[in-house]
Amino acid sequence: MKYFMPVKVYDEDDAVKNHASEIASYGRKALIVTGRSSAEKCGALADVTDALQQNDTEWCVFSQVEENPSVETVMKARDFGLAEGADFVIGIGGGSPMDAAKAIALMMHHRDCGADRLYDASLSSEALPVIAVPTTCGTGSEVTGVSVLTRHEKQTKGSIPQRIFPEIALVDGKYLKAAPMSVITATALDALAHMMESALMKAGTDYSRMAVEQGLRVWARSLPVLEGKRDAAPVDFANLMRASTFAGIAIAQTGTSIPHALSYPVTYDMGLAHGRAAGYFLPGFLAEAPEKDREHLLSLAGFESLASFTEFVHRILADVHIPMNTLERGFHMVGSNAARMNGCIFDLDEAGLKRIIWGAAR
Ligand SMILES: [Fe+2]
The missing domain is CATH 3.40.50.1970 (Rossmann fold)
Structure with a gap:
């Protein structure tokens, strides 16, 4: 290890x-x-x-x-x-x-x-x-x-x-204070994707999970700000920045998984912000994961259920519509990448990849 x-x-x-x-x-x-x-x-x-x-x-x-x-x-x-x-x-x-x-x-x-x-x-x-x-x-x-x-x-x-x-x-x-809320939520979603993807990869170790677990707890402290329930205080900026650093420590060990791989053609084709593109596929990815792992990650991040998490992501991405040909390009790129497909701790086949991509489409 x-x-x-x-x-x-x-x-x-x-x-x-x-x-x-x-x-x-x-x-x-x-x-x-x-x-x-x-x-x-x-x-x-x-x-x-x-x-x-x-x-x-x-x-x-x-x-x-x-x-x-x-x-x-x-x-x-x-x-x-x-x-x-x-x-x-x-x-x-x-x-x-x-x-x-x-x-x-x-x-x-x-x-x-x-x-x-x-x-x-x-x-x-x-x-x-x-x-x-x-x-x-x-x-x-x-x-x-x-x-x-x-x-x-x-x-x-x-x-x-x-x-x-x-x-x-x-x-x-x-340094986050000057950022528009849209940038804060999009980038916080990127950090969340890093932690959840890392945790669901075979490459994960107790060391990478150490960073994921504490990062999710730190991230959760400022979830009400991302949900628009209260204004951000200086401690929230520090929390979100720190969670992002923890998430970085995790992916430095494991790399990222399916949502990130799918995000790249989306960002290339549409110019969609990276965190929004990765976040788009996160609910579908979690839905494919073993229930025990999914529930654990969601509860650390401050969500009661996959449904409430999906609603949170959909609210942030309400205006995002990804064209069919871009989604298909993502499907072919990721589906033909054996290392990506076999890198998750759960079995992922083409049908599962389709559910991640099109189950997420609204
Ligand atoms: Fe990322």
């Missing part, structure tokens, strides 16, 4: 400020990787640049990471970072900037390699140091080695084979 989680996590108020000199110690010049505006709006970018400035460390900013970053964006940022002479990478944002930061750090190390090497398993995982600052509560990318990129040539998303774990994760719930 293996447990590997090499990221130093600081989960606290003012995490960036409190660890400014450690952040700056990774190099002479940081390439800061962000999306277009959220890192600035939530204050994380200013916190990071203040930390670097105080320690006389230079930086440059690449702020063009789109949602579901492409291989092309990674290569553009790599060229920018190399031209600037950056020697470490700080990813600030949701999964997209953090995942991109890892792939950029990899390709900055392999400075002479072209984009074709990104999905080449023979390329070593050596990379420049990466520091991660999450600003949403879903991806868990701050504690995983995974970098998921959009592959236009395959019309889907996929993880690169290399594993690039950040050196430090600076987890501070206050």
